[in-house]
Amino acid sequence: MSSARIEVVVPVLEGCPLFEFAVPCGIFGQDRRDLSPRWYELTVCHTGTQSQHLPGGLALRAEQGVEAIGNADLVVIPACVMPSYQAPAELLDALRAAHARGARVAALCSGAFVLAEAGLLDDRTATTHWMYADELRRRHPRVRVDEHPLYIDEGDVLTSAGTAASIDLCLHIVRGDFGAAAAADVSRRMVIAPHREGGQAQYIPPHxxxxxxxxxxxxxxxxxxxxxxxxxxxxxxxxxxxxxxxxxxxxxxxxxxxxxxxxxxxxxxxxxxxxxxxxxxxxxxxxxxxxxxxxxxxxxxxxxxxxxxxxxxxxxxxxxx
CATH class of the missing domain: 1.10.10.60 (Homeodomain-like)
Structure with missing residues (x-):
């Protein structure tokens, strides 16, 4: 097995919610080479100007642009502002190129709309936040939308349900790359459950x-x-x-x-x-x-x-x- 570290790129989407942006940064961006020398190397890239606005009056400056996706083994798209977000053409092109050369692409929550816009969810099963499932079906009829699971792994394309399910998907990726014990170690450090059974049905407002x-x-x-x-x-x-x-x-x-x-x-x-x-x-x-x-x-x-x-x-x- 190669000793090279796994390159993860997280693009900053204009106005993206802080939680879904922070999850992949926290899980893949912490130096945890005590768990494996191949642990992830994180790069955050901008998708427009270097300084992009996030909620609460915050601005995030990223030195690299979407060209960083060209070196990624895994690209994680955080949630986007619904329903108004329009992904830049440069980001969509970079995602298509990364997927074509064999990189994995993952979307958290409403980030599924970005992958769908890039055509990477066509004729695939994908999930998103239960609140946006019907809208995803309407905008992208070729996507087989299933709002029930916490996440869906199709090998090279992965999607998660809303908000906290971002953690479930990222830990699932860790589990697949480094094993259940490594994922359990990360979850213990984050003081969360390493694996949640079931799907979004347990969180949809009750009757x-x-x-x-x-x-x-x-x-x-x-x-x-x-x-x-x-x-x-x-x-x-x-x-x-x-x-x-x-x-x-x-x-x-x-x-x-x-x-x-x-x-x-x-x-x-x-x-x-x-x-x-x-x-x-x-x-x-x-x-x-x-x-x-x-x-x-x-x-x-x-x-x-x-x-x-x-x-x-x-x-x-x-x-x-």
Whole structure:
């Protein structure tokens, strides 16, 4: 594997929200070569004049222009001001050229509109903030818009849902580049969860009578502490004080996925962490993560990650602490 660092470029969009701009700068711009010598090298570039205006009367000066995108391995487009933002032609051309030569391009929240304007989301599935999903469909009918996931990874093109989902996507990129343990280290330093299950459904304003979105939190914490046990949906429903049917419906409304998919996602995350940070055998990893036997773990890894536990460990192994 090359020792060259991964070059990340974040363009400054005129008027872009501070949060979505700060997220990739915080995750990719901090020097974390203690996690990997290949850790990201961040460049911020302007998309017009060197000094560009952000909310609150702030102005950000970037020394380089969109020509910096020509050296990028990954370009991350922050959110843009909706519905008025018009991406400069130079930025769109640079994005097309970067993607054509093999760079990854990612958009955070409404930044999906910039990728769509560049034609990079045509005939692809993409997400954005749930508030802007219909507008994205209207403006760009060739884009398959799905407002439900927190993020969508199509390999060379990635999109995230609104605001805090920017963190989910950026950590997902870290996880793919350097492994689950590195992403967990970054999340701990940021004091956030390393991986959120579910989608935007849990954040869309509730219908009258819907239960408190935080009502399931104690059940989820209880389940996470017992992933090595053969948990059943009925057991979780009893813990929540609901019938199976009501529990399944509330879970889908509040978490954005099914209880079984959530459980399997948590177990896969546990297995990945154990493979990266311990010398436990594949059998023990399978047992402690609740994924059954070594054979079952191999089948699950092949289906979900297109690799084997042993190959995953060789790729992302870190010295056990």
């Amino acid at each position: 009258p009578g819907r239960a408190d979105p935080g009502a399931l939190a104690p059940v989820l914490d209880w389940a996470r502490a017992r992933l090595d046990r053969p948990l059943t949906i009925a057991e979780l429903a009893v813990r929540a004080g609901m019938s199976n049917r009501t529990f399944g419906r509330r879970f889908a409304e509040q978490i954005g996925t099914t209880p079984l998919k959530w459980l399997n996602g948590q177990r896969l995350a546990r297995a990945r962490e154990l493979l990266e940070t311990t010398d436990l055998t594949i059998d023990v990893v399978a047992e402690r993560s609740g994924l059954g036997t070594a054979s079952g773990l191999r089948q699950y890894f092949q289906r979900e990650l297109a690799t084997t536990p042993a190959a995953y460990r060789r790729t992302f192994r870190r010295q056990a602490r």
